[in-house]
Structure formats: structure tokens, C-alpha cells
Amino acid sequence: MIRTGAEYLESIRDGREVYIGGERVKDIASHPMFKPLVDIRARIHDMQHDPAKRHIMAYREDGEWSAIGNKLPHTQSDWWDKRRATDTLLEDIGGIVTRVGDETVGEMWSLFDGQDVLNEVDPQFSANIRNHISRVLKADPFHVSANTDPKGDRSRPPQDQDPDMLLHVVRETDTGIVVRGAKYETAAAYANQAFTKPTIANWGDAAYSDYAVGFICDLGSPGLKFICRTGFAGRAPSEDYPLSNRFDEIDTLVIFDDVLIPWENVLFYRHTRAAMFIRATLHRYSAFAFVQRNLKFADMLIGAALFNARQTGLDKQQAVQEKLAQLAVYREGINAHLTAAIALAERSPGGLLMPNQSLLYSGRVLACSQLHEVMHIARELCGGQICVTPDKAAFDAEATRPWLSKFYTVNEDWVAEDRRKLLAFARDMLNSDYAGHRLTFQLFAQSPPFAHLAAVYRNFDWDGPLELVQKAAGLSEKVLGERTRTPGDSAVSQWFDTNTSLKTAAE
Structure with a gap:
């Protein structure tokens, strides 16, 4: 039931129209800016087959294996299993990847909880969501999320400007609906399907709208065009930018140029109440996997900062210990919220077990709102050398190697090459274009800060x-x-x- 990495690679070689840097991509799987993340996604599939990892990454039911990340959560054990599987993945690859499926499939579980709302429109829609959840378990597709539109002038309703600024239905057919517009979707160019839904819109008092539509989009469908931002991989040597070259998840503007969505893939249509429900509950489950990435990133910040402090014995100074303690408090704050969200988990309207909503959303605010501050603390602890150290070529060149070896060797334990590697890692994590991109992405990836606080307001026990x-x-x-x-x-x-x-x- 779980695909191999090779089967995943073959599934995205479907002739889709992908552009990066203004040029059409011939083979996504081998393109240098896509290949690092494509290989990681293939690695996830293969880890689920690996005898040493399968018991962590997958589960067996009725004689068939399925991915832990896709499993519907019914018990606390399900959440502990998901947490362990994500940790195992991130530790195996040695970095952070966010859009690989486990954090986006949970968005469909929120709609599973809203079947009563869907039934008000058409009972077939609730049947569709059940069928698609079952398909994800059995077919193991790479599933991503499509939320944000280009939006245009948000002071005006979409009908009063170019209507394509928000994705909408242009007509119905016997086989499905035809949609037009665009969506920003991280990883869409190399994924299999996307849960596509409306952004936060000004519905007014309207009960129905052609913009209130949600569906599963086969990303190999005719009429789709993928216009990607230029990636960070390959811009500079991997020895100098080890994270940029391995973990850049390419963001894509997906153009829907009259794309047919079969009726069996439509999850809600025209009913604004269904659209508002999914926006209000969208991150009920998926926020857990997202915040867990913040926890792992905190570990990376602590590790890089502590290594730098220990190299020269600065970790013995009280001022340095206080800074390290601030990083630890941030890390443990996230850890406490995730742990408590499982321990105090709540039964959802659809009968699933959801992480305690108030604790989960509060943990997300903590993780995101303080991220820029703890990154700056880590910069301070790593010292100024992360922004002034020469590149690997200088450490290798005959004329400069002896001098750099002399000044970058700290002691018998920290020779110049290890020192250079650590500084390159810290620079890429904290100071590079990739680092700035990731900071912005973390701020908005699951909605902007005001929406994070609104989720806390809706779920706190007043x-x-x-x-x-x-x-x-x-x-x-x-x-x-x-x-x-x-x-x-x-x-x-x-x-x-x-x-x-x-x-x-x-x-």
C-alpha cells in the first residue's frame, strides 16, 4: 500500500507544465533546484519500507501497511506515534522539511469533523471527504495544501475587480466543476494532489458564492501551470550553504486555467458556511506537526550556539549561560505545549481525537512570535565569525589554506575544518537568504499572527x-x-x- 521512492518519482513525471527562472522544467525529479526535496520525499517512502524504520514510520492494519502520518487519530498513542515518526524523519535527513504531507493531510480531518455542515449542501460531499481520506491511507499520495490566492485589492469584493484574483467556479458540467484563478502552494510542483480551499474572504451576508469552493486537485490535471520562485539550491557551494542546498521547499504560484474538477473530488461548493467552517478549523490537527518543526529548529539553534560557546570555553561564563537558558526556555515551552496538547487531548465533533486546542494554538503563538528573538540570541552566541568567515574554496586553496588553518584551529578537539563547517551551518541557518525566507515562511505558513491569536481566542476556556x-x-x-x-x-x-x-x- 505504501509506495516506494521510485514509484513516487515516476508519479510526478506526468508532463505537468512547470516553470522556474522563466524556463520550462523538463524533468522535475532531476532539476537541481527541485531534486533535493524530491529526493527527501522519495526517502520518506523508502523509510516506510526499511525494516529498521518501518515500525516507526508506518502501521499495519488488516494486513496492509500505511503511513503513520496519514493515520486518523483516535487515541493518544496515535499522536505519540505521529510525533515519533516526524522526529525520526527530521533526524534522519538532518534538517527541517515542512511540506511533505503529514502536516497537510490533517486539514482534511477538519473537514471530516464538519460532515454535518457538508450534508446541508449535499450528502455526496461528506461521502467524498470520507472517500478521499481512505484514498490517502491506501494510495499514499504526496498531499499538499492550497490556501492563499493572489487576492488583488482586498478593500473590494472579488466581483468588483478581476474575478480571477480569487479562485472561483466558472461553470458546471455533468462530470464536474470548472475553476479559474490561482493559488500559492509550497511543494505543489512535485506533489501529487492538493486540498484546495478558499482564502479568508469577505462573504458579507451571502449564503452562496462561486468563490466558496473546496476540492482535491490532481496536480497532473490539464490546464494547470506551475510558476515557481527561484530556489536556493545550487546558488552557492553546498559546503558553504549546507541547508540552502538541501532543504529549500520550492513555493509555486499554481495557475488554474479552466481546470476540470470531477464531482467526486469536490468537497464543498458555493455554501459559504462550509467555507467559513473550514477556515475556522483548518489547523485543528495540522498545527501539531507544524509546531513540532519549530521544536526541532529550536534544537538546531541550541546545538549550533552551544558548540560555538564551548569551542572557546565561553559556556563557563554566566552571561553566556543565561543566553543559552533563554534558548532552552523557548524550546521547552514548545515541548510543554505539544506534550500537554496530547495529554489533555479532546474528542472532536467527528469522533477523532484532536490535540487540546487551546494549548496547541497557544503553543503555536509562542513558537512563531518568539522565533525571530531566539534566532537573534543564537546569532549573538555564535559570534561575529558566522558573517565574516571565508568560503570553503579559501580553506582549500594552497596560498590561503595555511593561514586559515592557523587562525581557525581552536584546540586539538576543534580543528579548522570542523570550525569552518560549524560556522557555515550557523550562517546558513541564521544569516543567509534561505534563513530569511524560512523566518518569513514560519510567520505566515499557517496564517498570519492575528489569525494565530484569533484561534487562541476561539478555543480558550474563558x-x-x-x-x-x-x-x-x-x-x-x-x-x-x-x-x-x-x-x-x-x-x-x-x-x-x-x-x-x-x-x-x-x-
Whole structure:
């Protein structure tokens, strides 16, 4: 059931129209700017077959193997398994990749939870989402996400400007709907399918709109054009930019030039309530995998900063230890939110187990809002040499090698070559074009900061603090108004109620 890496490579050689640097790409799998990430995605498939990794990356059910990342979450163990599989992947490849499928497939689970909303439009739509979730489990496609449109003038409704600024339906046929517009989709040029849905739009009071459409798009469909930003791979030697050359996930403007979407791939259409539901719950599951990447990146920041401090014994200084502790607090804050989100997980409307929503979304705010600050702390700890060190060619050249060997050898443990490698790694992680791109990507990849805070606002238990103050201040109960939870029904109380052995031990 799980494809091999070779089968994945063959699946994207379907004649799709991909452009990068203004030129059409002949073979995506071998193009130097796509190849590093294509190879990593192929590696994921092969890890799921590897006897040493299969028990971590895949699970067996009814005699068939499927990817852990695609498994519907029903228990806490499912979430621990997903977390372990992601850690295993990132440690195996030695870097961070975000758009590889496990963080985007969760968006479809949110729609699975909204089947009642879909049934208001057409029961076939809820059947479609169930069928596609089953297909992902069985066919193992590389699944990505399509959210953001070019947007145009957002002070005006789409109908009052070029209508193609937001993806929309232009006509219906017996076989499906025909759509036109564009979407930004990271990794789309080398993926198999995308969950395509509306961006945040001004629906007004309209109950129906041709812009309120969500579907699974086969990325080999006729009429699609992929216009990619220029990648970082190959711009400079990999010895000097080890991350840029291996982990750049190419972003793509996908043009829908009258693309036919078969009815069986349509998940909702015209119903604005369904569109608003999916926007409000889109990251209910996928935020977990996204924030987990922030945790792994924090480990990389700590490792690079600590190695640099230890090289010259600066880790013994209190001021340096305080800076390292700040990195550790950031890291452990993310770790605590992810761990607690599993431990206090909640049952979803569709019967799945979702990470505790308030804790997960709060952890995302922590991870993203402080990222630029901890990167700057890591820069400070790595020192100024990350921005002034010569490149690998200078360390190899006969005329300059002796001098660089002399001044970059710290002691018998840290010779010049190891020092150079560490400085190149830190420079690429913190100072390069790739580093700046990744920082911006982390800020907006799952929606902008105001939307992150809006998700916290929608999911935080406001009743608990209100009830506490109402009782402590002796206020009448009527000031509480309508409450969303029963008194004392906190997340911790729910957790103890569903973990009777721990409850008994505590009592």
C-alpha cells in the first residue's frame, strides 16, 4: 500500500507544465533546484519500507501497511506515534522539511469533523471527504495544501475587480466543476494532489458564492501551470550553504486555467458556511506537526550556539549561560505545549481525537512570535565569525589554506575544518537568504499572527477565569451569562475523569 521512492518519482513525471527562472522544467525529479526535496520525499517512502524504520514510520492494519502520518487519530498513542515518526524523519535527513504531507493531510480531518455542515449542501460531499481520506491511507499520495490566492485589492469584493484574483467556479458540467484563478502552494510542483480551499474572504451576508469552493486537485490535471520562485539550491557551494542546498521547499504560484474538477473530488461548493467552517478549523490537527518543526529548529539553534560557546570555553561564563537558558526556555515551552496538547487531548465533533486546542494554538503563538528573538540570541552566541568567515574554496586553496588553518584551529578537539563547517551551518541557518525566507515562511505558513491569536481566542476556556472571579468577588451567578462549559469542567478535570487510574492515585 505504501509506495516506494521510485514509484513516487515516476508519479510526478506526468508532463505537468512547470516553470522556474522563466524556463520550462523538463524533468522535475532531476532539476537541481527541485531534486533535493524530491529526493527527501522519495526517502520518506523508502523509510516506510526499511525494516529498521518501518515500525516507526508506518502501521499495519488488516494486513496492509500505511503511513503513520496519514493515520486518523483516535487515541493518544496515535499522536505519540505521529510525533515519533516526524522526529525520526527530521533526524534522519538532518534538517527541517515542512511540506511533505503529514502536516497537510490533517486539514482534511477538519473537514471530516464538519460532515454535518457538508450534508446541508449535499450528502455526496461528506461521502467524498470520507472517500478521499481512505484514498490517502491506501494510495499514499504526496498531499499538499492550497490556501492563499493572489487576492488583488482586498478593500473590494472579488466581483468588483478581476474575478480571477480569487479562485472561483466558472461553470458546471455533468462530470464536474470548472475553476479559474490561482493559488500559492509550497511543494505543489512535485506533489501529487492538493486540498484546495478558499482564502479568508469577505462573504458579507451571502449564503452562496462561486468563490466558496473546496476540492482535491490532481496536480497532473490539464490546464494547470506551475510558476515557481527561484530556489536556493545550487546558488552557492553546498559546503558553504549546507541547508540552502538541501532543504529549500520550492513555493509555486499554481495557475488554474479552466481546470476540470470531477464531482467526486469536490468537497464543498458555493455554501459559504462550509467555507467559513473550514477556515475556522483548518489547523485543528495540522498545527501539531507544524509546531513540532519549530521544536526541532529550536534544537538546531541550541546545538549550533552551544558548540560555538564551548569551542572557546565561553559556556563557563554566566552571561553566556543565561543566553543559552533563554534558548532552552523557548524550546521547552514548545515541548510543554505539544506534550500537554496530547495529554489533555479532546474528542472532536467527528469522533477523532484532536490535540487540546487551546494549548496547541497557544503553543503555536509562542513558537512563531518568539522565533525571530531566539534566532537573534543564537546569532549573538555564535559570534561575529558566522558573517565574516571565508568560503570553503579559501580553506582549500594552497596560498590561503595555511593561514586559515592557523587562525581557525581552536584546540586539538576543534580543528579548522570542523570550525569552518560549524560556522557555515550557523550562517546558513541564521544569516543567509534561505534563513530569511524560512523566518518569513514560519510567520505566515499557517496564517498570519492575528489569525494565530484569533484561534487562541476561539478555543480558550474563558468560563474558568470568569467563574473563579465571580465566586471570589461574591458576584451573582447571572453575571456569568451563557457558559460554554459546565462549572469546573476544565481541561485538567476532563483529563482526570478519563484517566481513572491516575485520578485514584491522586486521591
